[in-house]
Structures are given as C-alpha cells and as structure tokens.
Amino acid sequence: MVTALYKRIVAEQGIPFKLALTPRETVGNELAQTVMGLPAKPFKNKEEIQKWLANDENW
Numbered sequence: 001m002v003t004a005l006y007k008r009i010v011a012e013q014g015i016p017f018k019l020a021l022t023p024r025e026t027v028g029n030e031l032a033q034t035v036m037g038l039p040a041k042p043f044k045n046k047e048e049i050q051k052w053l054a055n056d057e058n059w
Contacts, residue, residue, distance in 0.1 A: 008016040021029070043049045052058055 005016075041052070043052070
C-alpha cells in the first residue's frame with residue numbers, strides 16, 4: 001500500500017488526493033472557536049444553573 005502511494009505521488013508530482021477539512025469538520029472548528037471566546041460563568045450546584053436559566057435577562 002505504501003509503495004503504491006509513493007508511486008502515485010511521483011506520477012502526479014504531488015499528493016494524489018485533496019487535503020482539506022470536510023464541511024462538518026469546518027463547522028465543528030468554527031463552533032469550537034466561538035465557544036472558546038464566550039465568557040464562562042461558574043455554577044456551584046444545579047439550583048444556581050436553574051436560577052440562571054430562568055432569568056430572562058440572560059437570554
């Protein structure tokens with residue numbers, strides 16, 4: 001298999017396939033970067049989370 005790949009690389013003078021992210025990988029990377037830029041609020045327990053979610057000002 002490796003020999004066949006090397007032969008194709010020589011024959012095509014480059015990698016014989018496209019090196020690119022799939023649309024799903026691209027969206028996943030964009031989402032991860034967006035999430036990393038958001039401020040984080042630490043919660044101590046479930047009740048704090050529920051109270052925060054119930055507050056309309058957070059949305």
